Amino acid sequence: MNSPQSTDAITNVRIAIVGLGLIGGSFGAALKQNGYTGHISALVRTDAAAAKATASGYVDHASTDAQSVVSDADVVLLAVPMLAMRAQLELVKPFLKPDCVVTDAGSVKGPFVEDARTVLKDMSNVVPGHPIAGREKSGIDAVDAALYQGKRVLLTPLGITLPSAVELVTRLWQQCGAVVESLAVDHHDRVLASTSHLPHALAFALVDTLTSGQQHEEIFRYAAGGFSDFTRIASGDAVMWRDIFLTNKTAVCDALDTFNLHLAELRDAIESEDGDKLETVFKRAKQSRDEHFQSAISTTTTAKN
Secondary structure, three states: OEOOOOOOOOOOOOEEEEOOOHHHHHHHHHHHHOOOOOOEEEEOOOHHHHHHHHHHOOOOEEEOOHHHHHOOOOEEEEOOOHHHHHHHHHHHHHHOOOOOEEEEOOOOHHHHHHHHHHHHOOOOOEEOEEEOOOOOOOOHHHOOOOOOOOOEEEEOOOOOOOHHHHHHHHHHHHHOOOEEEEOOHHHHHHHHHHHHHHHHHHHHHHHHHHHOOOOHHHHHHOOOHHHHHHHHHHHOOHHHHHHHHHHOHHHHHHHHHHHHHHHHHHHHHHHOOOHHHHHHHHHHHHHHHHHHHHHHHHHHHHHHO
């Protein structure tokens, strides 16, 4: 379900970003570029990172001290690897205002909801979220104010989530240029296991398989454009993807099992020289990709406009 675009820029809330890498940093940069004049703080791991963050202009204040970052925040965005979410929630909890809205940018929603429920107890101001945007680069040097422009952000609010909290998080992402949609938590994790997590697993496995061979230098030297396009995502952050696979293991394993069945059928068709079967599979895949991918782009463009 798409959320209607708001034309009013948010300028008067105080935002704290926990984790100022590509995702968190781009969130701050996008808001600043799109009319946000309020205060943005960032919780970082080192004093050097704090100095770099404030020099970048993406945030107004950065520190390793959680209290100085979140105590005045109206909204806290956690943009850290999935297995670090609980520890960060525990770190900031003592300093959160009672009405502070807590959201995240993690790729798996079920475990975040469990962590938030365990640590925060009250889930009325918790809005789980997931921006469908990213790159193979990571860290503050990869920050891009245009990263979320025209991209989807999926929110998975619970039944007890306050509408005002959902609206605030929605409007912030829209101000970043994103198109916001809502999904149920479990549905989100199943869908993303197939559309995002499975392709990354395949890319990692393919590159690892080829580089383990004796002729891996020639393989990369003579690789065609399609190989480069597909394997680009294997340059993604290893820690982030480790955490995604471990926290969404059931859905990812189901997606891998289904893929393996189709791959085995394809292998059998090649081995038996069943050209008709191969052509049928290829045509079906092409038609599905052409129709549905173009439809998805059109939907995002229409919702944004």
